Amino acid sequence: MPRIARAQAEQAIDERKEQIKKAALKIFAEKGLSGTKMSMIAEEAGISQGLSYRYFESKDEIFALLVEEAIEESRNAIQDIGKLPGSPIEQLRSFTLHLLDEDHKQYFLLVQQALTSEGVPSKAREAIERYSPQDTIEQIIPIFVRGQQEGQFAEGDPYKRLILFLSVVNGLMLQDAKAMGMDWTQEVDRLLNILTK
Amino acid sequence: MPRIARAQAEQAIDERKEQIKKAALKIFAEKGLSGTKMSMIAEEAGISQGLSYRYFESKDEIFALLVEEAIEESRNAIQDIGKLPGSPIEQLRSFTLHLLDEDHKQYFLLVQQALTSEGVPSKAREAIERYSPQDTIEQIIPIFVRGQQEGQFAEGDPYKRLILFLSVVNGLMLQDAKAMGMDWTQEVDRLLNILTK
DNA sequence: ACAAATGAATGAATCGTTCATACAATGTTA
DNA sequence: TAACATTGTATGAACGATTCATTCATTTGT
Numbered sequence: 365m366p367r368i369a370r371a372q373a374e375q376a377i378d379e380r381k382e383q384i385k386k387a388a389l390k391i392f393a394e395k396g397l398s399g400t401k402m403s404m405i406a407e408e409a410g411i412s413q414g415l416s417y418r419y420f421e422s423k424d425e426i427f428a429l430l431v432e433e434a435i436e437e438s439r440n441a442i443q444d445i446g447k448l449p450g451s452p453i454e455q456l457r458s459f460t461l462h463l464l465d466e467d468h469k470q471y472f473l474l475v476q477q478a479l480t481s482e483g484v485p486s487k488a489r490e491a492i493e494r495y496s497p498q499d500t501i502e503q504i505i506p507i508f509v510r511g512q513q514e515g516q517f518a519e520g521d522p523y524k525r526l527i528l529f530l531s532v533v534n535g536l537m538l539q540d541a542k543a544m545g546m547d548w549t550q551e552v553d554r555l556l557n558i559l560t561k
Numbered sequence: 562m563p564r565i566a567r568a569q570a571e572q573a574i575d576e577r578k579e580q581i582k583k584a585a586l587k588i589f590a591e592k593g594l595s596g597t598k599m600s601m602i603a604e605e606a607g608i609s610q611g612l613s614y615r616y617f618e619s620k621d622e623i624f625a626l627l628v629e630e631a632i633e634e635s636r637n638a639i640q641d642i643g644k645l646p647g648s649p650i651e652q653l654r655s656f657t658l659h660l661l662d663e664d665h666k667q668y669f670l671l672v673q674q675a676l677t678s679e680g681v682p683s684k685a686r687e688a689i690e691r692y693s694p695q696d697t698i699e700q701i702i703p704i705f706v707r708g709q710q711e712g713q714f715a716e717g718d719p720y721k722r723l724i725l726f727l728s729v730v731n732g733l734m735l736q737d738a739k740a741m742g743m744d745w746t747q748e749v750d751r752l753l754n755i756l757t758k
Numbered sequence: 759a760c761a762a763a764t765g766a767a768t769g770a771a772t773c774g775t776t777c778a779t780a781c782a783a784t785g786t787t788a
Numbered sequence: 789t790a791a792c793a794t795t796g797t798a799t800g801a802a803c804g805a806t807t808c809a810t811t812c813a814t815t816t817g818t
Contacts, residue, residue: 399596518751527743528733528745531733531736531737532729532733532752534732535728535731535732535733535734535735535736536728536729537732538732538735539728539731539732546721548725554715554725554755555729557754557755557757558751558752558755
């Protein structure tokens with residue numbers, strides 16, 4: 365077989381894999397591990413029932429793979445936040461908008477699902493334990509504290525404030541995912557009012 | 562059988578029913594219809610697998626019964642809100658605290674589950690259609706509008722604002738139900754910042 | 759020819775529901 | 789009061805319908 369054809373074939377395979385993963389991510393994020401049926405993924409991807417198994421070993425493999433990617437993504441998103449330009453409020457604002465952004469939203473929700481579901485594959489469990497969302501909060505705390513020192517943010521326990529805030533964001537995403545697709549990105553400033561004074 | 566003994570027996574039956582319903586409500590609110598197994602209800606109630614069926618026809622019957630009760634509750638809670646003393650903010654504050662109150666929280670979540678689950682028993686579906694949470698918002702809108710006129714609340718489409726607010730409250734409850742039981746009631750004023758200016 | 763794709767078929771697991779059995783409380787008889 | 793009978797309550801193992809991940813015989817496209 366010629367090199368070129370082989371390379372093309374491999375690329376086609378990768379594209380299919382991506383297509384399936386993208387569909388799976390959407391459903392997993394919304395419905396959780398046990399709530400997602402392979403048939404749903406197939407339908408979302410526009411392929412037949414069985415085809416996923418040409419590209420992946422099992423449902424669990426897909427889930428674990430996505431969780432690992434989600435964590436990787438999350439890690440990247442957070443590393444940058446402190447280096448963003450602007451005041452603490454603007455930094456948090458960018459970060460929140462980033463979270464609410466379609467792709468990241470799904471990753472975020474996926475990790476939530478992995479945290480609250482039963483029977484999560486061990487591969488995924490380990491990945492989460494290695495980098496828990498607890499760490500997310502601890503990364504953001506310095507920004508919040510700086511905001512307090514500069515007088516923009518309300519006083520009080522930063523940890524508790526941020527938990528509240530992230531819970532709200534999380535809840536909003538879930539709500540959004542289920543019910544009508546309202547666009548909350550316009551309302552981020554209202555949400556930030558929870559933190560400011 | 563003497564009157565007295567019979568009356569006692571009937572009361573015992575009612576108590577058992579309540580015990581089972583209470584357990585079921587807790588689990589249904591948290592896990593939804595299909596997420597709740599009869600075994601979970603039994604465990605929560607501290608009884609054996611099969612006993613629920615001496616007191617209820619089926620899982621669906623229990624669910625539908627609870628949904629009807631929840632709607633009844635909800636209707637009552639909302640009727641009063643306009644008559645509460647104080648400014649619009651204080652009225653909304655009372656209302657929110659009321660929602661977050663343990664029992665009502667579970668009813669509130671149950672209705673949400675009924676709204677977003679598949680395969681909801683027709684009895685429950687009809688009850689919800691008769692009195693949807695849409696109405697909840699419409700009942701609250703006058704209060705919000707008054708708040709806007711008096712300058713306490715931010716400008717903008719009241720409907721959208723309240724959807725946002727209730728979504729946030731809802732999300733918080735779900736979060737709360739899943740993760741550690743943090744007490745958010747202290748944070749209600751922060752949440753109300755979403756609505757005020 | 760051959761890989762890609764299909765979707766019906768499989769079979770294991772899940773879970774609502776039932777049922778044979780045990781138990782406790784009350785009633786009956788002597 | 790003691791022995792027995794009766795009734796309603798509770799258990800948890802077993803049943804059977806259904807669901808769903810996975811497989812595979814077949815078709816499609818190149």
